[in-house]
Amino acid sequence: MEKEQHTHIVKYKTYVFVLIALLLMTFTSVAITSLNLGPYTVSAALLLAGSKSLLVLLIFMHLKFDKKFYSIMVGGVFLLFASVIFITFLDYLYR
Amino acid sequence: MHMSDTVIQNHEPNYLEYQGRYKGIFAWIFSTDHKRIGLLYLYSMLVLFSAAAILGLLMKIELIAPGKTIMDAQTYNSFFTLHGITMIFLIVVPGLPAVFGNFFLPLMIGAKDVAFPKLNLLSWWIYIAGAAIVLSSQFFGDGPPDTGWTFYAPYSFRTGTNMLPAVTGAFILGFSSIATGINFIVTMHRMRAPGMTWMKMPLFPWALYGTSWIQVLATPIVGITLLMIVLERTLQIGFFDPALGGDPILYQHLFWIYSHPAVYIMILPAMGVISEIIPTFARKTIFGYKAIVVSTLAIAFVGYFVWGHHMFTSGMSGTALYTFSILTFLVAIPSAIKIFNWVATLHKASIDIQTPFLWALCFLFVFMIGGLSGMVLGALSANVHLHDTAFVVAHFHFIVFGGTGYAFFGALHYWYPKMFGRMYDKGWANIGLAVFFTGFNTLYLPMFYLGMIGMPRRYYDYVEEFHGPNIVSSFGAMLMISGLVIIITNLVRSARKGEIAEADPWKGKTLEWTVASPPPLENFAEIPVVTKRPYDYE
Amino acid sequence: MSNHAHIDEHRDDEGAKTGMWIFIFTELILFGGLFIVYSVYRYLNPAAFHLAAEELDTFIGTVNTVILLTSSMTIAMSVSAIQYQNKKLTLILMGVTILLAVVFMVNKYFEWSGKIAHGIYPGSPTLMEASQGEILFFGLYYAMTGLHAIHIIIGVAFIAYVMRLVVKDEVQHDNFTILENSGLYWHLVDLIWIFLFPLFYLIT
Numbered sequence: 001m002e003k004e005q006h007t008h009i010v011k012y013k014t015y016v017f018v019l020i021a022l023l024l025m026t027f028t029s030v031a032i033t034s035l036n037l038g039p040y041t042v043s044a045a046l047l048l049a050g051s052k053s054l055l056v057l058l059i060f061m062h063l064k065f066d067k068k069f070y071s072i073m074v075g076g077v078f079l080l081f082a083s084v085i086f087i088t089f090l091d092y093l094y095r
Numbered sequence: 096m097h098m099s100d101t102v103i104q105n106h107e108p109n110y111l112e113y114q115g116r117y118k119g120i121f122a123w124i125f126s127t128d129h130k131r132i133g134l135l136y137l138y139s140m141l142v143l144f145s146a147a148a149i150l151g152l153l154m155k156i157e158l159i160a161p162g163k164t165i166m167d168a169q170t171y172n173s174f175f176t177l178h179g180i181t182m183i184f185l186i187v188v189p190g191l192p193a194v195f196g197n198f199f200l201p202l203m204i205g206a207k208d209v210a211f212p213k214l215n216l217l218s219w220w221i222y223i224a225g226a227a228i229v230l231s232s233q234f235f236g237d238g239p240p241d242t243g244w245t246f247y248a249p250y251s252f253r254t255g256t257n258m259l260p261a262v263t264g265a266f267i268l269g270f271s272s273i274a275t276g277i278n279f280i281v282t283m284h285r286m287r288a289p290g291m292t293w294m295k296m297p298l299f300p301w302a303l304y305g306t307s308w309i310q311v312l313a314t315p316i317v318g319i320t321l322l323m324i325v326l327e328r329t330l331q332i333g334f335f336d337p338a339l340g341g342d343p344i345l346y347q348h349l350f351w352i353y354s355h356p357a358v359y360i361m362i363l364p365a366m367g368v369i370s371e372i373i374p375t376f377a378r379k380t381i382f383g384y385k386a387i388v389v390s391t392l393a394i395a396f397v398g399y400f401v402w403g404h405h406m407f408t409s410g411m412s413g414t415a416l417y418t419f420s421i422l423t424f425l426v427a428i429p430s431a432i433k434i435f436n437w438v439a440t441l442h443k444a445s446i447d448i449q450t451p452f453l454w455a456l457c458f459l460f461v462f463m464i465g466g467l468s469g470m471v472l473g474a475l476s477a478n479v480h481l482h483d484t485a486f487v488v489a490h491f492h493f494i495v496f497g498g499t500g501y502a503f504f505g506a507l508h509y510w511y512p513k514m515f516g517r518m519y520d521k522g523w524a525n526i527g528l529a530v531f532f533t534g535f536n537t538l539y540l541p542m543f544y545l546g547m548i549g550m551p552r553r554y555y556d557y558v559e560e561f562h563g564p565n566i567v568s569s570f571g572a573m574l575m576i577s578g579l580v581i582i583i584t585n586l587v588r589s590a591r592k593g594e595i596a597e598a599d600p601w602k603g604k605t606l607e608w609t610v611a612s613p614p615p616l617e618n619f620a621e622i623p624v625v626t627k628r629p630y631d632y633e
Numbered sequence: 634m635s636n637h638a639h640i641d642e643h644r645d646d647e648g649a650k651t652g653m654w655i656f657i658f659t660e661l662i663l664f665g666g667l668f669i670v671y672s673v674y675r676y677l678n679p680a681a682f683h684l685a686a687e688e689l690d691t692f693i694g695t696v697n698t699v700i701l702l703t704s705s706m707t708i709a710m711s712v713s714a715i716q717y718q719n720k721k722l723t724l725i726l727m728g729v730t731i732l733l734a735v736v737f738m739v740n741k742y743f744e745w746s747g748k749i750a751h752g753i754y755p756g757s758p759t760l761m762e763a764s765q766g767e768i769l770f771f772g773l774y775y776a777m778t779g780l781h782a783i784h785i786i787i788g789v790a791f792i793a794y795v796m797r798l799v800v801k802d803e804v805q806h807d808n809f810t811i812l813e814n815s816g817l818y819w820h821l822v823d824l825i826w827i828f829l830f831p832l833f834y835l836i837t
Contacts, residue, residue, distance in 0.1 A: 030835065041835075061816075061820045074654075083400065094415065277656055281652045281655070340765025
């Protein structure tokens with residue numbers, strides 16, 4: 001059985017930078033809440049949460065360094081879930 | 096295939112004889128061999144299937160005349176609930192993948208086992224645990240569940256009957272399904288024999304691939320939904336309780352987000368089986384291999400978005416109704432493509448008419464009726480009239496029993512000589528099929544008519560006008576059960592007394608026919624190298 | 634590819650990782666079901682959700698977010714450490730991850746018991762007098778953070794198990810898939826919290 005070698009080792013520094021970015025985004029989303037952006041607050045919070053999870057997926061979970069196949073699967077799953085929410089809301093939005 | 100002449104490995108014990116660390120029954124229930132696990136599932140399911148089929152027969156006997164015949168209304172309610180839960184969650188959903196997927200997926204792609212053999216055994220144990228918990232709901236507490244297999248809210252958390260074990264058991268069964276799905280996907284990604292590219296993989300594995308993805312991506316939704324019912328009953332959380340602000344229709348959404356794809360978990364592997372049987376007996380390569388692969392994946396994908404057609408009369412928004420109706424019609428296209436492929440394969444073929452082939456032909460017949468009646472139900476206007484009538488029950492049984500059930504028995508007759516190393520009595524097998532097929536149609540065809548004239552489903556009683564067709568239908572049920580008895584008796588008897596089968600009794604061309612019958616413990620002494628497409632009859 | 638090893642000795646690191654990822658998808662969809670319920674009820678009861686969210690302490694929520702993100706970093710670093718063949722550092726980083734998880738759970742405990750002391754729990758008399766939207770909000774709050782907490786416990790058990798393997802040198806620089814997989818699971822727990830935090834604590 002041939003074995004794929006894990007050739008890529010992520011540097012500690014990279015992880016520290018990612019953590020700093022994640023924390024900054026967390027504080028930003030807390031700060032935004034105290035501003036009154038009306039309906040945009042939800043979108044802003046979700047946008048920031050989305051970028052945070054993207055960072056976690058790409059760096060912490062190594063999607064950036066793994067085979068493309070993993071990223072395709074993850075993208076597919078999120079797309080599927082988004083479609084399910086969208087279709088469910090076709091009921092609730094127009095009821 | 097690479098090995099044109101069949102190699103029989105006499106030096107290695109076959110998987111039935113092999114003596115490992117454990118003896119007796121423990122050599123089975125602790126075995127991580129995919130073939131033994133397949134048989135464990137087969138035996139468990141045959142027992143459960145017989146029990147659930149008898150429940151079905153008793154319900155049809157109750158319906159032979161109006162009024163109370165042999166049981167009261169509450170017994171009838173608990174019978175159709177247990178019949179549904181057992182048939183759906185314990186037999187039809189896991190059926191083909193767990194039995195034939197486990198046994199034949201590694202053999203068909205030239206692997207020694209699945210990717211995670213221990214996980215595979217664990218999933219059988221989870222299955223048995225789930226089954227035991229579901230069945231325990233019958234024997235203690237406040238009486239057997241009476242909600243139907245769909246556990247619709249708010250009744251499912253208000254009824255005084257013993258719902259918790261039924262729901263918890265179904266939740267646990269989900270893990271078994273997920274474990275099998277993960278196992279199969281990784282097996283197909285990592286363990287195909289050298290040279291077997293995706294487009295050289297046989298169609299039953301392809302069907303399992305689509306199925307496994309649905310199992311993995313849809314089952315968790317029903318898991319969490321059933322968990323919410325448990326929380327609702329125990330903690331009064333209010334998710335689906337209108338009194339606390341919850342929306343019961345949201346329960347229906349969540350339930351069918353899983354349970355409609357689950358219908359494709361049931362039917363895709365059935366289509367895969369038919370795609371194996373037809374080229375083997377037509378002695379011809381399958382027509383439009385790529386079209387079948389693409390339509391398999393298309394069904395798996397689009398099938399995820401049509402759940403709402405179970406809820407056309409629930410009070411959804413108009414926009415949702417139109418969307419779901421259109422998507423439902425769309426999903427019929429790939430199914431029809433497959434029918435055309437199978438029929439085109441038979442065109443100008445030199446067909447060898449054997450029992451498995453007859454099962455496949457019967458499958459085509461009943462599946463067409465099931466599919467076309469599905470189109471009737473997919474149309475909004477017709478659905479309003481037919482919703483919750485016997486028409487739906489007939490449609491459903493034509494698809495699920497007529498589809499998956501026929502494919503299951505077809506697969507059993509097709510692969511039986513490989514699994515047990517013996518051949519069944521073909522004469523009795525054909526008689527059994529004839530009786531079963533006649534009984535099946537006599538049972539379910541009148542129910543289309545009964546539904547159209549307005550007989551509701553799930554009632555133990557009916558008005559005098561419905562009497563005639565119900566007599567016919569109940570008679571059909573008895574005939575069908577007689578057919579099943581013939582079929583199963585013949586198979587059980589032949590496992591010991593049948594003629595010794597050769598390695599390739601049907602002249603099949605896929606890899607499972609290149610090893611001995613029954614297969615040796617590790618399947619292939621040497622992993623085969625694949626150079627040709629499957630079903631190569633040039 | 635012709636090896637005659639027994640079935641049990643079959644080892645496929647990439648396959649194990651693929652399997653773990655697919656399992657993570659099932660977990661995501663499991664929580665996804667609750668997110669669907671959340672989004673529908675929030676859409677139907679915007680004002681009540683806002684009112685109810687003010688009961689939650691944003692400060693504790695933020696602290697727990699920082700804790701989880703940091704623990705995610707330490708477990709990710711441990712995978713690099715094992716590849717650098719630094720066993721001691723690997724164990725320290727894993728230990729820190731577990732420690733942070735415990736701190737998270739202690740915070741959670743105080744948060745929940747505070748709520749319960751105020752009479753806010755499913756089926757409580759106080760909650761039953763509140764509006765329907767608030768009942769739903771707290772029902773979802775307990776269900777989702779509770780399920781998340783169960784996943785934290787499973788994650789801690791998983792990491793502790795892998796730590797034992799590292800101690801026994803059964804996980805090393807050329808054989809660390811199970812460590813990577815426990816890390817993946819831990820990141821999943823983090824990923825879900827990233828969405829739970831704004832959805833429960835940051836509603837205006």
